Amino acid sequence: MRQVDLRDALRDVAAVGPGMGVLGTSFGLLVVGSGLDWWWAPVFSVVVFAGSLEFLLVALAVAGTPLAAIALTTLLVNGRHAFYGLSFPLHRIRSRTGRVYGVLALTDEAYAIYTAPPATSLSGPRILTGQALMQACWVGGGTVGALAGSGFGLHLPALEFVFTALFVVLATEATVAGREATGPLLAVACALVAQLVAPGEMLLVAMGLFVALLLVRHRFSAAREAARA
């Protein structure tokens, strides 16, 4: 790796790295606060490496949620990642191993940082170094938080809200980006119906219902456009 790649990667990550470290620390605290051993924090962050999903996984796993519900939740929460590859500059990375890591570590942050500049200005090593630095911040923060939580018995009830706040922020971002109110309102309706009908399987029912409604709506709007043409 050339020194210039390291310097560029450090600059790329400077804006998000500290935030990932702080959020990672609260993830580590959540892990031990949920009654798990501290080393689960780095295990989750190295193997899964999907920030917001990891918070959810810990909560769901501790509540004994069945694997089917966990699989569907992962599919839908990380479903957005299936669209990231459409514009991520993976072709700038030459080595095979490098490309594999590039895909494994294709997080929201990596996508946001490396699809913004023109692909020709990015070298493979710079992208990979940036991704590795971000994962280091996340894993490092998580480990520090988990060790602090188990070592000093640090327990802050208010910190549980960090997790809710993260999803409130993501929901707000996505709603603004979607530029329409019907979808979000349908989602609220699905969530409330599922909560009433099947409180034990709320996530599965609500998400399934919401995807079904989106598919039906797509079908109708496609049929309408075909009729107009």
Add this chain to the structure above:
Amino acid sequence: MPDTGDPGTGHLVAVVAVAAAITVALRAAPFAMSATLRSSALVADLARHLPAGIMIILVVHLLSDVPLDSALVGVRELVPVAVTVAVHLWRRNALLSMATGTASYAVALALVPG
């Protein structure tokens, strides 16, 4: 988060494995997708509308733990959510929104304990 004890190492390993496998498959999917599928109207439609709805369902799920036996407890949980949304719409800085929301939750917990 309720502390319901040890969920069992086997279940946790399975959770990590399932979540990791699906996440990797999702991240790799577009590179394996055909050009026709990449540009399909359905994929574009889902890309635009799925994320917000899924996040909203998760927020409702997270709030559904709140016991509804007292209106005050409901307010205690909902006000920090409203604060988080408001600060985020105002500054669009995720860390600031989360920090303000969490601080307001700490205040709410102190005012309405239990």
